[in-house]
Amino acid sequence: xxxxxxTPPPAPAAPAPVPAAEHDxxxxxxxxxxxxxxxxxxxxxxxxxxxxRRHFITAFATAKLTAxxxxxxxGQLWQVMTPLLNAAVYYFIxxxxxxxxxxxxxxxxxxxxxxxVWTFTQSSLLAGTRAISGNLGLVRALHFPRAALPLSFxxxxxxxxxxxxxxxxxxxxxxxxxxxxxxxxxxxxxxxxFTFNAGVSMILARIGAKTPDIAQLMPFVLRTWMxxxxxxxxxxxxxxxxxxxxxxxxxxxxxxxxxxxxxxxxRFALIDSFRAHQLPDHVWLIATGWALLAGIGGFIYFWKAxxxxxxx
Amino acid sequence: xxxxxxxxxxxxxxxxxxxxxxxxxxxxxxGAGRGSATAALNRILRRKQAEKAAGxxxxxxxxxxxxxxxxxxxxxxxxxxGSGKSTLLKAVAGLLPVERGRIxxxxxxxxxxxxxxxMKDLTGERNVILGGLAMGMSREEIKARYQExxxxxxxxxxxxxxxxxxxxxxxxxxxxxxxxxAAAKDHDVLLIDEALATGDRKFQKRSEARIxxxxxxxxxxxLVSHNNKSIRDTCDRVLWLERGELRMxxxxxxxxxxxxxxxxxxxxxxxxxx
Numbered sequence: 403x404x405x406x407x408x409t410p411p412p413a414p415a416a417p418a419p420v421p422a423a424e425h426d427x428x429x430x431x432x433x434x435x436x437x438x439x440x441x442x443x444x445x446x447x448x449x450x451x452x453x454x455r456r457h458f459i460t461a462f463a464t465a466k467l468t469a470x471x472x473x474x475x476x477g478q479l480w481q482v483m484t485p486l487l488n489a490a491v492y493y494f495i496x497x498x499x500x501x502x503x504x505x506x507x508x509x510x511x512x513x514x515x516x517x518x519v520w521t522f523t524q525s526s527l528l529a530g531t532r533a534i535s536g537n538l539g540l541v542r543a544l545h546f547p548r549a550a551l552p553l554s555f556x557x558x559x560x561x562x563x564x565x566x567x568x569x570x571x572x573x574x575x576x577x578x579x580x581x582x583x584x585x586x587x588x589x590x591x592x593x594x595x596f597t598f599n600a601g602v603s604m605i606l607a608r609i610g611a612k613t614p615d616i617a618q619l620m621p622f623v624l625r626t627w628m629x630x631x632x633x634x635x636x637x638x639x640x641x642x643x644x645x646x647x648x649x650x651x652x653x654x655x656x657x658x659x660x661x662x663x664x665x666x667x668x669r670f671a672l673i674d675s676f677r678a679h680q681l682p683d684h685v686w687l688i689a690t691g692w693a694l695l696a697g698i699g700g701f702i703y704f705w706k707a708x709x710x711x712x713x714x
Numbered sequence: 715x716x717x718x719x720x721x722x723x724x725x726x727x728x729x730x731x732x733x734x735x736x737x738x739x740x741x742x743x744x745g746a747g748r749g750s751a752t753a754a755l756n757r758i759l760r761r762k763q764a765e766k767a768a769g770x771x772x773x774x775x776x777x778x779x780x781x782x783x784x785x786x787x788x789x790x791x792x793x794x795x796g797s798g799k800s801t802l803l804k805a806v807a808g809l810l811p812v813e814r815g816r817i818x819x820x821x822x823x824x825x826x827x828x829x830x831x832x833m834k835d836l837t838g839e840r841n842v843i844l845g846g847l848a849m850g851m852s853r854e855e856i857k858a859r860y861q862e863x864x865x866x867x868x869x870x871x872x873x874x875x876x877x878x879x880x881x882x883x884x885x886x887x888x889x890x891x892x893x894x895x896a897a898a899k900d901h902d903v904l905l906i907d908e909a910l911a912t913g914d915r916k917f918q919k920r921s922e923a924r925i926x927x928x929x930x931x932x933x934x935x936x937l938v939s940h941n942n943k944s945i946r947d948t949c950d951r952v953l954w955l956e957r958g959e960l961r962m963x964x965x966x967x968x969x970x971x972x973x974x975x976x977x978x979x980x981x982x983x984x985x986x987x988x
Contacts, residue, residue: 427733427780431818434728439817440808458847462831465844469835472879539830542809544848545822712809 442709443547445702451547459550463557485566488521489514489573496634505639507675511574515672516633518570519665522563523599524624529555530603531620534611534711541712548711549704552603560596570672579673587671595664597693601700608704611711631661638680657682660692729903729933730783730806730823734815737776737801737958775801777958778815783903785820788925788935790949790966792942792973798958799938803905806936820933823903824849826896838869838876838883838891845895859898866924867894868917890917897924904928905936922947942970 443451452459471480497509506512533552534541541548567588575581610616632640641653656662667689669676682688776798783789791799804810806817807825831848832841842863846856867890869875869883880888906925925948929935939945945952945966952969954962956976962969 427731427782428816428818430728430782431731431733431816434820436728436731436818436820439806439819439823440811455847455850457853458850461844461847465833465836465840469833472835537830540848542804543825543827543830545808545824546848546850709811 440709442705445705448547448549448705448708452549452553455546455550458546459554459557462550462554463561466554466558467561481562481565482569485518485521485562486569489517492517492634505643506636508577508579508673510577511570511579511673512636512669512676513634514570514573515669516665518563518566519595519668520628520631520633520661521566522559522595523661523664524628525562526556526559526599526603527606527624528617528620529559530599531606531610531617533603533607535614535617538712548607548708549604549701552607552704553600556596556600556603559599560592563592574672579675582674584671584674588668591664591667591671591689594667594689594693597697598660598664599696601693601696601698604700604704605696608707611707627659627661630656631659631665632656633661633665636680637662654682658688660689660696663689663692726784726786727820727933728782729785729820730781730936731818732779732781732802732806732815733818735776735779735802735805735812735817736774736814737798737805737810738813739773739775739801741771741773775958776805776955779955779958779960780815781953781960781963783934783936785933786929787951788929788937788949790945790952791936791938791955792940792945792952792969793955793961794977797955799955800907802955803907803936803938806903807905819903821902823905823936824899824901826901826904826906827892828896829892832880832892832895834881834888835879837879838864841880841891842876842895845892846898849896849899851899863894863898866897866920867891868920886914893917893921897921897928900931901928902933903936904934905938907938908940918944942974946970 442448467481468478471477474480476483493510493513497513530552533555534548537551540551606616606620631637637653637656641648641656657666663682663685666676666681667685670678670681670685779802791803793799801810803825805812806819807823808817808819809825828845828848831845833844836844842860843853843856846859846863847853851859864870864876867887869887869891875883875887880891883891922944925935925937929948935948937945937949949966952962952964952966952973953960954969954973962972
């Protein structure tokens with residue numbers, strides 16, 4: 403059956419679709435209170451929509467988390483095994499082979515806390531970068547405030563981290579770190595870190611939606627950031643020991659970077675030999691500042707392009 | 715159907731109004747410098763100023779389409795492949811930007827389909843909940859509809875399959891569950907893109923009945939299909955798109971008759987039907 407489509411004659415037998423009324427279609431729409439399809443909601447409206455979808459955000463995060471290991475024989479046990487194996491690898495390389503441990507008391511808890519807290523930020527940002535570009539099918543098929551995606555991925559990482567924290571508690575006790583009331587400080591530290599991660603994820607999600615190439619770049623950026631944030635060593639010690647040639651601002655700047663701040667806060671909360679003087683001045687203020695800056699800034703930046711996601 | 719004069723519009727409530735809609739796709743990576751590194755760099759650096767030079771091609775998918783859809787109507791969209799049917803549907807759903815013109819809608823039209831929100835590693839049970847939440851239903855609504863969804867899909871007719879991961883389902887079973895989840899929600903304006911072709915004949919019958927039901931409960935249904943029979947069974951008005959232009963808009967029988975003449979379909983099928 404050949405369908406040769408030479409320019410078809412304009413609307414043959416049937417009457418023109420909308421005859422005289424064409425010019426007042428807009429008026430008709432206005433009279434019946436119809437709204438323009440696909441327009442971006444106002445910021446408060448957007449927040450309300452997002453709040454209405456909170457159950458979807460949590461369910462999507464939990465579903466992703468459980469789906470992750472559902473094919474494995476050991477199943478959900480990997481939630482705890484993966485971070486433990488990670489910590490073991492870093493211990494072997496940095497604690498045994500490279501001896502960065504020297505001078506740091508309670509090195510194993512110190513290292514494992516650093517690795518877990520850093521992994522939270524790292525995987526949140528990686529997932530955030532691909533939150534829109536990796537879920538175009540979802541974005542193109544269903545209506546929901548798109549910020550639900552980066553938020554959901556960060557929430558998934560937070561749930562993952564909570565498994566890791568359970569493993570961490572066991573490690574701490576095994577290495578003779580006594581439980582203390584200060585462990586409760588881990589909660590506000592995590593809330594702040596989550597807000598920071600979510601904000602940066604939303605920024606990266608918008609950039610990644612426009613330019614997916616950034617996903618190729620992120621692992622390198624993140625690795626550099628990791629080594630600059632004292633995950634496996636104490637910034638204090640390293641700067642004091644090898645920092646003779648460095649300008650004096652390097653140490654404080656490294657310590658004030660958000661990743662280092664959240665890692666050190668967690669160490670301070672959990673490990674009794676990690677003292678307050680190892681923290682930068684006004685550390686809670688810095689932590690809150692980063693969280694608010696990234697959280698609010700990232701949210702608004704993401705919302706600004708809401709109507710463009712999944713198009714073209 | 716075509717008598718859309720302002721006086722009759724007063725009794726009938728419009729749900730979707732398309733006012734001179736043009737839709738244009740921009741496609742990267744075509745033209746002279748296809749795929750080469752310099753062309754790609756050019757695209758990134760010069761984005762808007764020189765679309766053509768950077769090898770961006772414009773595809774004019776929908777041209778100056780206007781129509782008014784009313785509450786209670788089921789409207790079929792027909793046309794040969796690539797005539798812009800799905801594109802128009804996506805734009806009505808607010809998922810594609812229009813180049814010119816406006817689309818006004820009552821509430822949020824939704825495309826029928828939750829495929830993208832479902833995860834094959836999760837059980838059917840959890841997918842029902844996840845899919846429902848993704849469509850914007852509340853947990854209570856889903857709980858109330860859960861049994862209905864499972865029964866409708868017929869997944870449990872051959873054993874307790876709903877508690878197994880979806881990756882163990884046959885493609886037909888998965889398609890049935892997807893349709894059941896998607897059709898569980900009441901939509902103001904429902905857009906269906908060839909969804910009726912899933913499942914066996916028995917299930918197709920059931921889904922057609924469900925579409926009619928949705929139409930009764932809600933406002934307006936749009937159906938894109940190449941199956942003239944399912945258009946005839948479900949729709950009372952048809953829009954015929956050809957090369958992105960609205961060629962005809964009228965009652966199903968009239969438009970389908972012209973369309974079948976156009977495609978040569980009616981001639982070959984007539985003996986069988988009569």
